[in-house]
Amino acid sequence: DSGVTQTPKHLITATGQRVTLRCSPRSGDLSVYWYQQSLDQGLQFLIQYYNGEERAKGNILERFSAQQFPDLHSELNLSSLELGDSALYFCASSAGQGFEKLFFGSGTQLSVL
Amino acid sequence: AQKITQTQPGMFVQEKEAVTLDCTYDTSDPSYGLFWYKQPSSGEMIFLIYQGSYDQQNATEGRYSLNFQKARKSANLVISASQLGDSAMYFCAMREVNYGGSQGNLIFGKGTKLSVKP
Numbered sequence: 001d002s003g004v005t006q007t008p009k010h011l012i013t014a015t016g017q018r019v020t021l022r023c024s025p026r027s028g029d030l031s032v033y034w035y036q037q038s039l040d041q042g043l044q045f046l047i048q049y050y051n052g053e054e055r056a057k058g059n060i061l062e063r064f065s066a067q068q069f070p071d072l073h074s075e076l077n078l079s080s081l082e083l084g085d086s087a088l089y090f091c092a093s094s095a096g097q098g099f100e101k102l103f104f105g106s107g108t109q110l111s112v113l
Numbered sequence: 114a115q116k117i118t119q120t121q122p123g124m125f126v127q128e129k130e131a132v133t134l135d136c137t138y139d140t141s142d143p144s145y146g147l148f149w150y151k152q153p154s155s156g157e158m159i160f161l162i163y164q165g166s167y168d169q170q171n172a173t174e175g176r177y178s179l180n181f182q183k184a185r186k187s188a189n190l191v192i193s194a195s196q197l198g199d200s201a202m203y204f205c206a207m208r209e210v211n212y213g214g215s216q217g218n219l220i221f222g223k224g225t226k227l228s229v230k231p
Binding site: 002033042043045058088092101102 | 219223
């Protein structure tokens with residue numbers, strides 16, 4: 001158990017809908033990262049937050065947004081969903097912003113029908 | 114250009130034998146970190162081993178060792194005495210310095226699927 005909690009584990013929704021994925025980092029970790037894993041794109045970095053502030057942005061679509069709350073949990077919001085958004089979404093956390101390892105949650109499997 | 118290259122989409126190894134999974138990387142930063150993660154069929158990402166760019170010794174963690182050749186920009190993972198439970202996807206990843214000196218996110222390779230044969 002990595003200590004990173006992601007909910008829900010599975011999500012099935014329809015095109016055009018909006019969903020929210022939730023992540024609770026390991027106790028004490030200030031950095032949260034979101035990744036998208038699909039068969040064709042592999043593991044793609046979406047966005048990073050550190051202590052509530054956005055620190056880095058990757059290949060995140062404008063339809064997607066995220067935030068980190070004062071209690072350090074994070075949410076990833078996906079809107080106007082398309083079939084191609086179907087993927088495994090990972091949240092990861094680390095203590096700071098150094099070269100320490102990232103601890104990954106078990107992921108949210110999103111299926112857009 | 115790809116930052117992390119894993120040239121072996123799939124590998125087979127006999128149980129109890131050693132196996133090397135290849136990884137090359139591309140960076141102009143002198144300071145970076147290299148990681149290997151394992152993803153079994155259940156989907157979770159499990160940290161295996163870390164190598165810093167300034168580390169003089171190759172990293173080892175139990176049956177895992179990282180063969181770090183800085184001049185060649187390679188960071189191969191060596192798994193000794195393979196076990197059936199080692200069957201999984203293995204990802205090489207790198208963190209660089211960016212954004213005003215703070216370290217950046219992990220950039221992953223495409224992965225290698227390792228199958229251990231009994």
